[in-house]
């Protein structure tokens with residue numbers, strides 16, 4: 001080999017090395033540097049009100065935002081505007097259609113023997129009663145299972161009352177059991193000839209607020225109107241029934257026809273690769289309260305966390321995508337639309353996490369990673385631990401709107417919040433901003449910012465190789 005050739009090769013190597021060094025992005029720094037930055041984000045998050053301010057803005061400037069409503073459309077404009085104001089990129093709304101349903105009027109009364117009003121609310125999806133309502137004798141069942149065990153037919157002309165209680169737990173596991181009566185009561189009542197169904201609210205409070213929520217009629221059952229009683233009104237009806245026959249009149253007037261426009265509002269912090277870390281909450285709420293804990297909080301927490309990252313002014317390795325899902329409450333319609341639209345790119349989604357369980361402090365870091373990648377969960381957890389967050393299990397749901405993605409193989413994380421009092425307010429007129437504690441939501445923002453920074457920059461994936 002000639003000296004000149006050798007010199008050229010050496011020069012090429014040095015130059016190439018130098019050039020590749022120049023091209024090495026900042027975020028490809030060591031994992032140690034990533035953890036260090038995550039820790040600094042925790043400090044910033046705990047000192048910031050950004051999460052609370054976003055929920056305040058949404059719940060004050062928009063208020064209730066029922067799926068498919070004009071208010072939800074205003075919330076989408078608010079979402080785009082907020083993303084713009086905070087400095088995010090690639091802001092857009094991806095529309096889809098939902099069934100139109102709207103509450104107009106609801107009323108219930110004991111007619112005899114003790115005439116008085118009862119506090120109720122129609123369940124989402126319920127049909128109307130005739131204008132004068134339906135009047136009938138109430139037949140009570142302690143649980144949905146008791147109603148299911150009742151003979152088919154035999155409740156003709158009656159109003160079915162499912163008086164099942166919900167258990168209060170920190171993790172919300174009581175909900176999964178209690179919520180079955182929301183669709184089950186009307187469907188089982190319809191199969192047995194009843195004219196309406198009432199349920200004890202799916203909730204853990206003893207305030208005089210009824211809890212709404214979506215119900216779905218099974219195919220081929222006679223549709224009967226269905227409403228929830230507040231807990232004290234369910235107690236009242238129960239006491240009256242212990243004294244003898246009780247007749248109740250229920251009037252529900254709802255609009256339920258055709259389709260309406262809904263949509264997902266999306267923004268990004270572009271990364272150096274086309275891989276995506278997806279976080280978000282749902283933008284729609286029930287119509288009774290202002291949707292502060294469900295799910296204004298999730299919007300505030302995830303957008304606030306992303307804002308802290310944006311303010312670092314450092315390009316992450318992966319793109320951070322924030323999604324304000326539309327129409328979650330009426331059947332995860334936005335989540336399904338997202339999964340469908342991005343089905344060919346889901347392998348690029350390295351993890352998904354939704355905040356949709358109020359604004360209580362995060363106490364557990366649950367993952368849904370490949371077994372061989374659990375070491376990454378362990379080291380991420382070490383960073384989150386000083387926030388009072390324990391290492392949870394590897395069965396994370398990722399939140400309702402992540403469900404359709406998780407089912408298609410996207411790894412998920414749940415930063416599990418304390419939901420001890422969540423179901424006191426959930427889906428009621430009492431879901432308002434005063435239920436959110438500023439320091440609690442700041443802890444959430446801090447945890448999300450740290451988690452998202454780590455997920456967006458660490459070496460390695462959470463899937464099976």
Ligand SMILES: [Zn+2]
Nearest residue numbers: 282294295356
């Ligand atoms: Zn929710």
